[in-house]
Amino acid sequence: MSRQPRDETFYPGPSRSHLAAFPPKERWHDWTELDSQAWPKRKERHYQLVPTTCFNCESACGLLAYIDKVTGEVQKFEGNPENPGSRGRNCAKGPATLNQITDPDRILYPLKRAGKRGAGEWERVSWDEALDDIAGRIRKAIVEERRDEIMYHVGRPGEDGFTERILAAWGVDGHNSHTNICSSGSREGYQLWMGLDRPSPDHSNAKVILLISAHLESGHYFNPHAQRVIDGKANGAKLIVFDTRLSHTATHADFWVAPYPGSEAAMLLAIANYLIQNNLYNREFVRRWWNWQECLELEHPDIEDSFENFEQALKDTYREYTFEFAAQESGVDAKTIEEIAKVVATAGTRFSSHNWRSAASGISGGWTVARTLFMLNALLGAVATEGGVFPNAWNKFVPRPIYTPPHPKMWNEKTWPREYPLSMNEMSFLLPHLLMDGRGTLDVYFTRVYNPIWTNPDGFSWIEALTNEKLVGCHVALTPVWSETAYFADYILPMGLGPERHDLHSYETHDAQWLGFRQPVRKAARQRDGETIKDTREVNPGEVWEENEFWMELTWRIDPDGSLGIRQFVESKQRPGTRLSVDEYYGWLFENSVPGLTEKAATESLTPLEYMRRYGAFEITKKVGAIYEEPVPSVELDDIKEDQSGRVFSRAPKPASPNIVPVPSPDGDADGRRMAGVRVDGEIRRGFPTPSGKLEFYSRTLAEWGWHEYAIPTYVKSHVHPDNLEADQTILISTFRLPIQIHTRSANAKWLNEIAHTNPLWLHPSHAAKLEVITGDLVRIETEIGYFVVRAWVTEGIRPGIVACSHHMGRWKVHENGARQLMATVSLNHDGTKWTLERKSGAGPYKSSDDDTLRIWWNDVGVHQNLTFPVHPDPISGMHCWHQAVRVTKARETDTYGDIHVDTAKSREVYKRWLEMTRPADSYSPDGTRRPYWMLRPLKPAREFYKLPE
Ligand code: SF4
Numbered sequence: 001m002s003r004q005p006r007d008e009t010f011y012p013g014p015s016r017s018h019l020a021a022f023p024p025k026e027r028w029h030d031w032t033e034l035d036s037q038a039w040p041k042r043k044e045r046h047y048q049l050v051p052t053t054c055f056n057c058e059s060a061c062g063l064l065a066y067i068d069k070v071t072g073e074v075q076k077f078e079g080n081p082e083n084p085g086s087r088g089r090n091c092a093k094g095p096a097t098l099n100q101i102t103d104p105d106r107i108l109y110p111l112k113r114a115g116k117r118g119a120g121e122w123e124r125v126s127w128d129e130a131l132d133d134i135a136g137r138i139r140k141a142i143v144e145e146r147r148d149e150i151m152y153h154v155g156r157p158g159e160d161g162f163t164e165r166i167l168a169a170w171g172v173d174g175h176n177s178h179t180n181i182c183s184s185g186s187r188e189g190y191q192l193w194m195g196l197d198r199p200s201p202d203h204s205n206a207k208v209i210l211l212i213s214a215h216l217e218s219g220h221y222f223n224p225h226a227q228r229v230i231d232g233k234a235n236g237a238k239l240i241v242f243d244t245r246l247s248h249t250a251t252h253a254d255f256w257v258a259p260y261p262g263s264e265a266a267m268l269l270a271i272a273n274y275l276i277q278n279n280l281y282n283r284e285f286v287r288r289w290w291n292w293q294e295c296l297e298l299e300h301p302d303i304e305d306s307f308e309n310f311e312q313a314l315k316d317t318y319r320e321y322t323f324e325f326a327a328q329e330s331g332v333d334a335k336t337i338e339e340i341a342k343v344v345a346t347a348g349t350r351f352s353s354h355n356w357r358s359a360a361s362g363i364s365g366g367w368t369v370a371r372t373l374f375m376l377n378a379l380l381g382a383v384a385t386e387g388g389v390f391p392n393a394w395n396k397f398v399p400r401p402i403y404t405p406p407h408p409k410m411w412n413e414k415t416w417p418r419e420y421p422l423s424m425n426e427m428s429f430l431l432p433h434l435l436m437d438g439r440g441t442l443d444v445y446f447t448r449v450y451n452p453i454w455t456n457p458d459g460f461s462w463i464e465a466l467t468n469e470k471l472v473g474c475h476v477a478l479t480p481v482w483s484e485t486a487y488f489a490d491y492i493l494p495m496g497l498g499p500e501r502h503d504l505h506s507y508e509t510h511d512a513q514w515l516g517f518r519q520p521v522r523k524a525a526r527q528r529d530g531e532t533i534k535d536t537r538e539v540n541p542g543e544v545w546e547e548n549e550f551w552m553e554l555t556w557r558i559d560p561d562g563s564l565g566i567r568q569f570v571e572s573k574q575r576p577g578t579r580l581s582v583d584e585y586y587g588w589l590f591e592n593s594v595p596g597l598t599e600k601a602a603t604e605s606l607t608p609l610e611y612m613r614r615y616g617a618f619e620i621t622k623k624v625g626a627i628y629e630e631p632v633p634s635v636e637l638d639d640i641k642e643d644q645s646g647r648v649f650s651r652a653p654k655p656a657s658p659n660i661v662p663v664p665s666p667d668g669d670a671d672g673r674r675m676a677g678v679r680v681d682g683e684i685r686r687g688f689p690t691p692s693g694k695l696e697f698y699s700r701t702l703a704e705w706g707w708h709e710y711a712i713p714t715y716v717k718s719h720v721h722p723d724n725l726e727a728d729q730t731i732l733i734s735t736f737r738l739p740i741q742i743h744t745r746s747a748n749a750k751w752l753n754e755i756a757h758t759n760p761l762w763l764h765p766s767h768a769a770k771l772e773v774i775t776g777d778l779v780r781i782e783t784e785i786g787y788f789v790v791r792a793w794v795t796e797g798i799r800p801g802i803v804a805c806s807h808h809m810g811r812w813k814v815h816e817n818g819a820r821q822l823m824a825t826v827s828l829n830h831d832g833t834k835w836t837l838e839r840k841s842g843a844g845p846y847k848s849s850d851d852d853t854l855r856i857w858w859n860d861v862g863v864h865q866n867l868t869f870p871v872h873p874d875p876i877s878g879m880h881c882w883h884q885a886v887r888v889t890k891a892r893e894t895d896t897y898g899d900i901h902v903d904t905a906k907s908r909e910v911y912k913r914w915l916e917m918t919r920p921a922d923s924y925s926p927d928g929t930r931r932p933y934w935m936l937r938p939l940k941p942a943r944e945f946y947k948l949p950e
Helices: 097-101 127-143 162-170 184-194 222-234 264-277 283-289 292-299 307-318 323-330 334-345 358-362 367-380 428-436 459-466 521-528 547-558 582-592 597-602 608-615 700-704 750-755 765-771 851-855 904-915
Strands: 031-034 044-053 062-068 074-079 111-113 122-124 150-154 199-201 208-212 238-242 255-257 351-355 389-391 442-448 472-478 491-493 503-505 513-518 617-621 647-650 674-680 683-685 730-733 761-763 778-782 786-794 824-831 834-841 884-890 900-903
Touching (some): 044 521, 044 608, 062 521, 074 097, 127 150, 127 442, 127 491, 127 547, 162 547, 184 358, 184 367, 208 358, 208 367, 222 238, 238 334, 255 334, 264 323, 264 334, 264 367, 283 367, 292 307, 292 700, 323 334, 351 358, 351 367, 428 459, 459 472, 459 904, 513 608, 521 608, 547 582, 582 597, 582 608, 597 608, 597 617, 761 765, 761 778, 765 786, 765 884, 900 904
Parallel strands (some): 150 442, 208 238, 208 351, 238 255, 472 491
Antiparallel strands (some): 044 062, 062 074, 111 491, 199 389, 647 674, 674 683, 778 884, 824 834, 834 900
């Protein structure tokens, strides 16, 4: 091989990684490697390297597809060094994308059910037949004003809101997400403080990192954050991890504590109290940026309005959160908590912290965990600082698309019921119960990258709802693979995997802004070779399609003549009267909405679209910094009005690029001005997008909407607090997974399946001794609605007395179709509300187009524990509280591995019990609306539909 010419880009490129193994980008068009299979002959193979992004979790790491120039097939996937988030690195699931595109069990053609729903009988149909039928139903529902019967239910969107805009084009408030079974707990806590729902920690530059969850294996955003946590450690940062279980992250920690589940907020408040009582907080930051005046005014009207008086009130309020109190709640030694508090105090503004899922998703009141964690940042002033935590929206970029349809003129009570006015996201996991309550029906129900029967709690209630054709008229499963939910569909439409579709992403991986482009790699390669490809079905296997084209075509067919006003949102600007193509869609967007891209592309004589197709990512801003401190420019201040808390409202329109210059609170004043900033020490600053424009230590929203007791960060005894358990109950933690697998999407990746294919019950030796079980013995786990039988794994890596079971295993199929490498074949039966699922056989070798399937040596594929969990919606955040109060016993003689028994009548009782804990908008709304308008909401309806009906 010849030496590199000097002008080739040997990395560091945007990745700033010194990984010389990456092929220089100048040679991506013709990269040569020796064929390992031909060894010892030195046979050269030539590849075109085409970037895309991984779709195996939300991180959207860059991938480079090595496409053989002779066969046109993908040989392998490696990291894309041009992606500023992942910097060329991937976890095991990235390269395993290759297994997924060659998966012998994948779905290649549109299917329509041929027998009863769920009977497992399918017939192949054409795309035209499926599209016309579905479009006809949707059109009819729209024309008949039954728009609330159309619902799109998404798991991992993996895109920037494309499909939300399609729903807006239909005028439908039909977006439903998985977020309330995922991350709403944390999001609510962060939103209450800063008006934005996710943190963007700058781990690399931190002095102290505090993590509540397993970031090195499954945190948000897993690989991009994990590599930066390790960078931080390499730079000398101290790593503190709170996790009841010895996670991979905990093994790298300087301090690992395993608290009693649900006590995390008590420990965090003890640390906060230490900072407060010892004057170790950033006084100037608190004075300038907390809404302390509002707190004094509303809660201490008798005290004179001065910062010193607030400080005294703060000291008095938090005095009770001693290390001893935290020790009593958590079971962690008071001295250890004190030692951690002293380390936190040394961080100054270089304190990065993150809570994702974990405790915040496990317990009732889980949102207080993120709220009290961020309180440490807010006390230290480690907000949007080097080594601190940024609000997510400042570290991501969502470009303006070619069309922006208006907000839907309706409110869907099946996703946003009145009982949960402050819920972070749609009450998605309650859908079967809401339908059974008689709150409406569905005519067309899409599921996409979502498997609610398997992923959600209470899966048997989902089966009951989905098999009831009166409740769900037509279920369309958009999926590349078979799933437990797809079995109960009317149509299964095969969608492209990561390298077979277009999407845009931008995530808060660090203090910067970047845009990633997912693309069908075979299409991009052939287009670069001069071919014209009109439709991704021309290059994808079978009749696999991509969603962008599918949604645009479906929209066109709903309104073929444009009379409903819908078609205009998918019509070509270049060729009016014809449907928009993906090339025009992305070409317009890259040219018109991404600052700096056109200029950058021009330096290589490329169009912006060609640039993105060639490199797959673009770094917009290397460093964002503290936007809240920026003075608001005078052009944004027109006919301003200021209220007594310093909020400044202006008649000037919003700045053109809301992502570059985030706009404070969307809540305007009574005269139609929008909030433009907040006055601090005489100067109008951008502030935070909260009702006060400041960081909200005091939540007027909680106080006014019936939750006054939680107006400031506090500790809540959770549903699994010892006070709420019976003597023979313990806690089951189900909110973790291993880094190799992800929920339901990776069962079609043979490399991953070989590494990880089971989910035993973690049990401490002292606990195992009491139960008289050893590793491999069967144990029965009894929940409120039933039980499951699983194998024990005795380990010191868990707090004694608590048990844990990873949630990413236990896939099953009743019929032949399915991912045979990781799905057990089961019998599924019920007698009224009493359901059983029994394992008939596990995985095993089978003949297929891939010889490796004959080498499958594992049989065990784990147990589907979520079926035995009832719904536990947190009355404030709406988050499903995953931790279960369970009884763990040695299995009975009649028990066999994988047995599951559930009574859905009990599920209904639990649902109703938790519903009673809510404080509905009808009784508690302070202003006759369904929900505070300032709070985030996907696919926000027009403002007038926030009003509660008379
Ligand atoms: S962390 Fe792993 S699964 Fe997630 S996007 Fe990156 S490579 Fe893919």
